[in-house]
Amino acid sequence: MKVQRCKGMRDMLPAEMDVFRPVEGICRDCCTGWGYREVRTPTIEYLYLFTSAGTLTPGRLGKVYSFLDWDGWSGERVVLRPDGTIPVARLYTESLPGRGPVRLFYAANIFIFEEAGEKTRERWQCGAELIGAGSAVADAELVALSLEVLKKLGLKGVELRLSHAGLIKALLVKLGLSHEEQDRLFDRILDGDAAALAGAGGKSAEVGNALKPLLGFKGKSAGFLRNQRALLVQDVPEIGPHIDDFLKTVALLDDLGCKYKIDIASGAGFEYYTGMIFQLFIGGEKVGGGGRYDALIPAMGGGDVPASGFALYIDRLMEMVKAEDIAPAVPERVTVKIKSGGAVKEAFRAAEGLRRAGYIAELDLNGEKAASRWTLEVGGETPYILSDSLKSRRFEVKTIGEVLKRLEGEGGDKDSPA
Template sequence: MVDTLKKFQVIEQLFRDVLNANNFTEIRTNTVQPLNLYTSAGTLTPSMLHGTYSFLDWDGWSGERVVLRPDVTVPAAQWYLNNMEGQEAKLFYIEPVYRFIDDKNNREIWQCGTELIGISPETANEAIIKLVTELLGKLNLTTAIKVIITNKDNNLQVDNYDSLPDESIAKRLIKALGNIFDKHGFNYEFIDASQNKKFEYYTNYAFSVIANDTEILSGGRYDNLCEGLGGKKAYASGFAFNMNELIKLLSDEQ
């Protein structure tokens, strides 16, 4: 347990250091969120909504249900609308999310993630590639890794990777990740995926990094999210590490 906690702290510290060095601002969101934050944005699939902890709170007499935050991106976008709408925001968080799954010990999932909102896709994509490669590069991982990339707009899949334009985010992210994995001697493969099955807010590309059949990192673009929450349309993208899974891959020599 102590080792697990130390590894957890290593990830947390590394993440905070890297994000602070890149001028990101840490935010906190409420654990208890209104359900309508998730239904009004049309952001979670029905199966994800079923897995949320939703209930009528002590003040739920008006029928307004609340949830234990199943995802941070949506409340982070709401935070942006409340505090920085119209500005460029580089945000990060280290928080748990709550999802009902079979494994009773894994229903509280700690995430460290970033949100780039109001920032042009070109700039944000560059930042995401830089951060993902820097963070994965600095973590001493010990396993084979798969990367899944989907492109919602063009339905591009990695089995036609060669046909992707060189400048596309998907191809550049794959290349950057490939470089970092080569450098560290990881075994890796890129596989296709028809769609991300949990979130519906992705608008352009989405990516996942899979190790031991478990997702340790996922992200993408969600340019309609702010508008779905009642704000003005704003470019938005980001990614999050699943810390519960990531610690299992860290070598003991961090």
């Protein structure tokens, strides 16, 4: 039987890794430039981490990979992490409690069960979390950082959509529904279903119909939101504080020159969001998002600590970037051919000398035609023969030092485009 990878999981071949690493590297460089430090969390976490605090919407919980982790006669149900933020919040609560503000970032794979089809079940993300800062400036920092990453990846046509979880939840409380019904509607609204309120029954349906226009309004400036506030608080005064909170961040984004679209019925599928939510789209495809989650760390027993963060979807970014625009310079490659059995030791030494000088030195093991421009033959009548396939030239040299001079003199750059 021919072996196969698990359904929905992903292998990355060398050509794909040549794109993955630069994308990941740009994410890492941008995050470190803003003062964020990298962390790693386990692939497996306890299931209760995602259920006891109501951290994931019911729709997301139905897509986790869970199983029993047996320890002797008992077992604890665990999951393959379906999200990057929650494990980092757990890491902070467990290992860095009380410190703030703390800037952390990660690059990790997450696992979400999807029905058989084109969708992958293993996905890669790069995320940043700003823990211990509850201001609009912190929210604006994360939006600006995420946009900087996309800009440095050379991506254009980025659409930034803004919403506010506190505003949505205040509207749902106004419906007078049970907590379970509020969670269900919140889940649908976060998935972009502005008509979700139509499902409320009885008296709530009348209230829902009155509130639907509030979920449907869209704008592109803080001025628009201020004008809407004057109208909205007349019908639902409870949303006033949430609009004021939203306005602080939106006004900062205006000052920073960020273009955005306010779309209240737009979220990210996570119940833990409490404040501003943002999503990033390119050509209609979502490439990332984030928001404020001030209740998450308190729910984990970490104290009254505000936090916000975002994640960018590396898999989707890999499909959009132009590899030649982000590929770092790579060393020139030299194939080292062993011409006799007694020359193995010298060939290893020659290859080591090339590597110390900054070249890639690859030993020829099967005698096939070299794919690289340069070939160094070791062990013939002449100590070394350096061949240049690009210019069809051969040089007989006596020392590895002369080999290096020839490489540099003939255009054998140590660094060349990938």
